[in-house]
Amino acid sequence: MANIKEKRSENIEGNFYVDSSCINCGACYWVAPKTFELVSQQSAVVEQPALDDEDAAYRALLACPVNSIGVEKDSKVNKVIQELPYELEDGIFHCGYHAESSFGAASYFIKREKENFMVDSPRFVKQFANKLVELGGVEKHLLSHKDDIADTDKYWEVFNSKRYIHADDSIASTSDYEELMKGEDAFQIDDEIVVIPVPGHTKGSVCYLYQNKYLFTGDHLAFSKDLNHLYAFKTACWYDFDIQIQSMKKLLAYDFEYVLPGHGRPIKMSKEEMKASLIKCIEWMEN
Ligand code: SF4
Known part of the structure; x- marks a missing residue:
């Protein structure tokens, strides 16, 4: 308090x-x-x-x-508290309860008819975990990169989820995770979700594209109110900013309307506006 x-x-x-x-x-x-x-x-x-x-x-x-x-x-x-997680739209929830160990990064819960997902992790709160149980639990826990793991393992003790992290971002505590993703090619987890490796912020950063609409970006991509377009955290790039620019260009091949970052507000635009904003982001990064 x-x-x-x-x-x-x-x-x-x-x-x-x-x-x-x-x-x-x-x-x-x-x-x-x-x-x-x-x-x-x-x-x-x-x-x-x-x-x-x-x-x-x-x-x-x-x-x-x-x-x-x-x-x-x-x-x-x-x-x-009773109203968390907070529904942003159509089964996409902001978890709340940000963790200090991820410097207050946001995490998200995706409610689906079959398997539910969690993207990155909130701090562990038993009452919140119970709410997720009521919503059907978490089958797959998708991590964007190593900095935003937070209390993933405590939630795993409740849900026994399949935990995803890129092998290039795997650290000692994640070596026993169920899915250590490899390589730089995008691949589908199922017919609704694509993993897009985006090295740069960290070597093993990935974005998750859900329903060709919602892009969960971790610390790879966010929206700047000051610049009024998408941007990357240049002063908080821990691996290689030039490589991050190349990863940003990979996203031009995808359509999406919603960017849900680890830091900063989720932003929604038309697919055309999003692409134009992404191009501005790349130009800004290159300059
Ligand atoms: S910026 Fe806001 S949420 Fe973050 S530590 Fe300060 S008061 Fe808390």
């Missing part, structure tokens, strides 16, 4: 506040953009949520990986 004694002076007065333990992971900025913003290198409440925005502010509170967001009174947090 956030500490009221450590409340940042940059917060606007009211029920919600951010304390000084914020690590500036950015999760609250996109989960509740009207309420939280970056102010002097950490998050602060810049506008207390109106009734319509209150649930999003509570989702941000729950997403915060280091419990830096608090409320002074009238907590409706238990109601919002």
